[in-house]
Amino acid sequence: MRTGYPQPGGSKTPGERTLLERIRSRAVRSRISGLKVGIGDDCALLAPARGQQIAITTDLSIAGRHFHLEWHRPEVVGHRTLARGLSDLAAMGAKPLAAFVSLGLPAELTSSVGSEKSWIERFFDGFLALADRHRTALAGGDLAQSPLAMADVVLVGTVPPQRALLRSGARAGDLLYVTGRLGGASAGLAALGRLAGNSTGRRLKQDPRDPLATHLYPQPRIAQGLWLQRRGIATAAIDLSDGLSTDLTHLCEESRTGAEIDAERLPIHPAASLAEALHGGEDYELLFTVPPGVLPPRSLAGVPLTRIGRIVRRRAGHPLVALLTGDRIDALGAQGWEHFV
Ligand SMILES: [Mg+2]
Numbered sequence: 658m659r660t661g662y663p664q665p666g667g668s669k670t671p672g673e674r675t676l677l678e679r680i681r682s683r684a685v686r687s688r689i690s691g692l693k694v695g696i697g698d699d700c701a702l703l704a705p706a707r708g709q710q711i712a713i714t715t716d717l718s719i720a721g722r723h724f725h726l727e728w729h730r731p732e733v734v735g736h737r738t739l740a741r742g743l744s745d746l747a748a749m750g751a752k753p754l755a756a757f758v759s760l761g762l763p764a765e766l767t768s769s770v771g772s773e774k775s776w777i778e779r780f781f782d783g784f785l786a787l788a789d790r791h792r793t794a795l796a797g798g799d800l801a802q803s804p805l806a807m808a809d810v811v812l813v814g815t816v817p818p819q820r821a822l823l824r825s826g827a828r829a830g831d832l833l834y835v836t837g838r839l840g841g842a843s844a845g846l847a848a849l850g851r852l853a854g855n856s857t858g859r860r861l862k863q864d865p866r867d868p869l870a871t872h873l874y875p876q877p878r879i880a881q882g883l884w885l886q887r888r889g890i891a892t893a894a895i896d897l898s899d900g901l902s903t904d905l906t907h908l909c910e911e912s913r914t915g916a917e918i919d920a921e922r923l924p925i926h927p928a929a930s931l932a933e934a935l936h937g938g939e940d941y942e943l944l945f946t947v948p949p950g951v952l953p954p955r956s957l958a959g960v961p962l963t964r965i966g967r968i969v970r971r972r973a974g975h976p977l978v979a980l981l982t983g984d985r986i987d988a989l990g991a992q993g994w995e996h997f998v
Contacts, residue, residue: 669800676767677800680781689794691754691815701796703755709815714745720806728849731766731776733873734808735783741898742812743791743877744941748896750822750886751814753879755796756788758810761803780808791879820886822894822945827912831892831946831968834953836878836960839901840929841865843937845872848928868928875941880958882943890953894945900936903991904944905978909968915975918966918989920982935980936992 669677681696694702705711718741720726724734739756746753766776774782777800788795793812845868852869865871878896885891895908901918909916925934946968947953953962971977976988 712751731779732783747882824911840933841871841926
């Protein structure tokens with residue numbers, strides 16, 4: 658990957674070079690230890706603390722699939738692009754170090770009209786605000802003209818050896834916990850669809866009770882993932898990007914276990930339905946397991962932790978993931994459920 662947004666003497670137009678120089682100057686404003694060389698050379702140079710393992714995740718967002726130019730303000734697209742990558746680091750218990758983002762954009766999104774900021778500058782307003790909050794350096798990337806808007810982000814983090822939270826460590830008897838509330842992002846997306854055409858995103862950033870804010874500005878659970886990693890109490894973890902039913906199925910498959918969820922324990926977002934809490938994606942909360950007898954705190958860094966069920970042995974003729982509601986058992990397949998007995 659190229660890391661020098663400004664390519665001296667390269668194929669960029671003078672306007673693009675000016676734009677890239679502005680992004681670079683904003684990126685280097687916040688100095689991060691561990692980043693020795695950032696944007697401007699052929700490669701970034703990272704120097705993680707001695708003995709740390711490197712965690713890397715990559716995520717591609719495409720207009721029309723992962724965001725909608727007519728619904729999502731550029732700051733929102735920038736925030737969400739980085740949040741998706743940071744959430745994967747959180748799920749591993751990794752500490753963010755550096756981000757690389759490559760953009761493919763139609764020409765009209767890189768040029769400003771009059772004194773107004775261009776789409777790409779506002780994208781970086783959202784991206785860099787979240788990066789600053791999590792002390793993540795923007796260390797490189799690339800920019801190209803493209804008929805379709807897309808953003809590809811790579812996140813680099815660090816985690817001590819043998820400490821990363823994996824999907825594969827859950828054992829029968831472990832208890833299932835989740836951070837925050839579920840279904841808010843899905844309810845927010847539905848509300849956004851109803852509001853399409855209106856300007857969105859204003860006055861929403863700080864209010865997690867608003868499902869629109871939950872959808873537009875998801876908060877990756879870095880502090881909670883780091884706490885779990887440092888305490889060493891979680892046997893497995895995953896972030897909820899695709900929805901509880903799908904991501905819990907992934908965790909069970911990797912751990913070779915089954916799971917039961919107690920419907921009445923689910924921390925459903927006040928604006929969401931049970932179906933949105935079970936199957937709605939993009940909440941970016943953490944789902945993790947702890948051995949029986951371990952009692953996590955009620956909240957971590959202001960985010961509630963809720964016990965929602967348990968890990969069980971796989972049994973023939975029994976659903977991999979079951980939803981218990983009183984005496985009733987439903988098989989909870991990824992993205993759907995069916996009455997079981
Ligand atoms: Mg993930």
